[in-house]
Amino acid sequence: EPEVTQTPSHQVTQMGQEVILRCVPISNHLYFYWYRQILGQKVEFLVSFYNNEISEKSEIFDDQFSVERPDGSNFTLKIRSTKLEDSAMYFCASGHRTSGDTDTQYFGPGTRLTVL
C-alpha cells in the first residue's frame, strides 16, 4: 500500500537556524498538507497546497514558514529562523478528492523537530 514518507525522523537544531523538513507524498495525490503537533497537544493545521500554490494557511504559518514542491515528488516545509516554540512533531499529509466534495488525507510518520 502506498504511503507518505518523511525525512528526517528527528531533527535537532539551534534556535535561529533554518530547517527543511521533507516529505514524499503518495504519487497520484494532488493535495498536500503540513500539520504540527506539540507534545501532548492537538494536531494543528499549518498549510494546504494544491496546483503549485498555497490554498489555505493558518495563523501559525507566518513569514517564517514556506512550502515548496521542487520536483514531482517532494514537498518541503522550511522554517527560516527556528524558535524554541517550533519544537513539535511535524506531519505531512497528502490527499485526493473523494467522490464527494471532500478528501481523504494520508499522513506520514512525522518529523520530530527539537529546537535548542
Add this chain to the structure above:
Amino acid sequence: LAKTTQPISMDSYEGQEVNITCSHNNIATNDYITWYQQFPSQGPRFIIQGYKTKVTNEVASLFIPADRKSSTLSLPRVSLSDTAVYYCLVGDMGTGGFKTIFGAGTRLFVKA
C-alpha cells in the same frame, strides 16, 4: 468550518463495542464527516468518512442521523490495540484544499 464536540475520554474493555459520538450543530450542506485515529508518536490515520445515513468499512461504522448535527463512530469488538485518540472532523474541500481543523479528540482506553 463547523465546530465539533466530542467526549474527552472513554474507557472500554476488550471485546466490547465502542460508540463515540461527535456533535456538529453548525454542519453545512457541503460538509462531510471524517474520523481519524492517532496512536502516540504517529500521524493520524483515516478511519471512515460519510455524508449521511450509515457507512461501514472493514474497521468501523459511521452513523449519521437525518439532521446531520451529530455522528457516531462505532468500533465493533475493540482490542487493546484500539487504544488511541479518535478525531471527528467536519468540512469540505473549499477551492483547492481542505483546511482541516482537529479538535482535542476522544482518548479511548481499552482495558483487558
